[in-house]
Amino acid sequence: MVQQMQVRDINSEKEETMESVIELESRIEELKKQQLSLDLTRGKPGPEQLDLAANMFTCVDAGNYSAGSVDTRNYGGLDGIAEAKTLFAAYLGVNEDEVIIGGNSSLALMYDTVSQLMTHGTAGGGEPWFGKKTKFVCPVPGYDRHFTVCEHFGIEMVTVPMNEDGPDIDAIAQLVENDDEFRGMWCVPRFSNPTGYTCSPEVIQKLAEMKTAYSDFVILWDDAYAVHHHGAGPDSLESLLEACKKAGNPERVILFGSTSKISLAGAGLAVTGGSRNTCDWMRKRLFAQTIGYDKINMLRHVRFFKDLDGIMAHMDRHAAIVGPKFAAVEEVLSNELENGGIASWTKPRGGYFISLDTEKGMAGKIVKLAGELGVKLTPAGSTFPYKNDPDDRNLRIAPTFPGLEDVRKAAEVLAVCIKYVYVKENTGGI
């Protein structure tokens, strides 16, 4: 289980163990002099991770562009080349007729899916959502771009806590059982953004079986970090699709995945899947939307990774780069903050983020101060719908892009800022 340090009560004990305001101000002055320019804002792979995929550029060329009998250079192939479907069916854990290969953006597949729900209704035949009051359950903290899609389409977002075993299933059931305006929910089920939590079998079972007032309730299951571990291998995840089928709700889940953080961030492959009926429903849209996605890039992925084992081996190489960066943040934060009891943070085994909670009302001030010291943090509130963290306490730390020493330095700056804001807040404001 992910361990999480609990926020302790404010008491005199921890102030004794922490530096004084004067000591912290002295460190801040030191840090200012270093004129840092570090960025912990986005979950981007670092250049050395992208270098791992160097052979993707050349594994398909003007002499070997065929996938079976398909000339990947030409038009056609609405839902992907067969070889890519085989590979990514295994990746998603579905049958080969339950997967569709997209372009370079899983966000685009998710957006397009919500758009289709708005204008064309559900895979189960439900009416278009446009013009009807629609609410989504959003586990928080969560992925800002999921929330942006909802906001774009005027879908009201209602939050539930993201717990260590997945989204708070009792809170969800309470909402969706009684209110048919709840038409769907988001979930990053594995190494979740930003907490790193993974859904337990029990949560998955309940998501599949729960009663919903809206009969075509849809779970957008964004398994964005399916194989993105930090050294100990990916967490296992039960198949929500299988559970939904067994529960008699085969169209309840739509799966999404992406190789953006496996191959090349801007030129990966996005994939989506679900029941055969769900895939047929998606192909209806696709037929109107495109002649087909980039098959050459599909073939690059098939050639480069060969099979699921190839992806797994590749992700071990990613872990060797990413793992130490997460360990560095953990080490610095532990050393700087553990005795203070003024913040809690996740210790993820995979994914791209650490989620850190300060005491209430401090996140915005910490982000501002860190910025003044040359460390860019994701704006406070970003992990909540409408960018509104009601407690102003959650920070998302993205340590993958900078080099290891920069990550260590940025973590130090963050820790100093957390302590300084805490001390100032508790001694009369900053």
Added chain:
Amino acid sequence: MVQQMQVRDINSEKEETMESVIELESRIEELKKQQLSLDLTRGKPGPEQLDLAANMFTCVDAGNYSAGSVDTRNYGGLDGIAEAKTLFAAYLGVNEDEVIIGGNSSLALMYDTVSQLMTHGTAGGGEPWFGKKTKFVCPVPGYDRHFTVCEHFGIEMVTVPMNEDGPDIDAIAQLVENDDEFRGMWCVPRFSNPTGYTCSPEVIQKLAEMKTAYSDFVILWDDAYAVHHHGAGPDSLESLLEACKKAGNPERVILFGSTSKISLAGAGLAVTGGSRNTCDWMRKRLFAQTIGYDKINMLRHVRFFKDLDGIMAHMDRHAAIVGPKFAAVEEVLSNELENGGIASWTKPRGGYFISLDTEKGMAGKIVKLAGELGVKLTPAGSTFPYKNDPDDRNLRIAPTFPGLEDVRKAAEVLAVCIKYVYVKENTGGI
């Protein structure tokens, strides 16, 4: 100007000049024996055209993936890399802040635009179209995939003739001036699909200036064949965007273009453009839809073509391959049909199609007979909304994909089928 042979009146004279039923049946038997398998259905480039872009595979590799300071491998760049914007602004004939670079499909950009109009209203601030009766003007014969987009979104299509100087502007004005349910129109303005016609300056002027009952009327201007000539260079085309700006209707036009038939059909670049306000409007959608399109593929295009002259030089090489195929069809049809006066067809200077009109009620029968002889033709009606050619007379011929000799053979089969169906229809039915 494109020359078009006129259908003559049915009279005894032309039957004298044509083969008898017995002669035609003998030719049909001969053709059957050849067990042909030829395909004139889709506007796909042939393999030798795709070979022209062989260096696109290798012009970006693991050692030279940067576009200026941008690592094209990583995330970001919502509307395209600067170098691609420079190139395709020139290509579209717009300013660099009036272009957005997309993925591999201009159809997807068009679909997404219509989808945005449905759910989010117009660039000019008009209300969403969803739930409101919406009609589009559709020049015919036209591009089937445009019609599919309308059908998908429940937009009623009303046809006007596509004339040699562009869509029938008087017919359009008549419709849109008086009926505010007309919210938009499609147009392939240059080397149009399937007629090969190009809009005259007068038509463009009138499209920009015409009064529309619906104030946010939008022209989806799909310049799909901007540089796709057959040997004599591209037709010139006045800028509809400039004309619209001058007429005080800067948001009336949205431009689309694609390199699918320039570089690689399945892995080209799609581009869109319009006024700065229109581009801002599109970026609002894009921000919710994606982190960014494939920048590596943008860089491939920039490296391979360098500039607009590079594209032009490349299209001369395409013309050297495509031109003779169109000439072969023209030669065969002229030899076989010119004296009969039973069909008319376009003689395009560019684009991917020949549009052929038979006499009424014959197109479907000709397609069926040709299929029995091993020549696949686009289904009759495909060039009309709802696949309904009210006269059942239009055939779309796509001669680019097969080899030159196959094109010649397919044209012969087509001509024999046209003659046979004609003779049989006029001597008691087939």
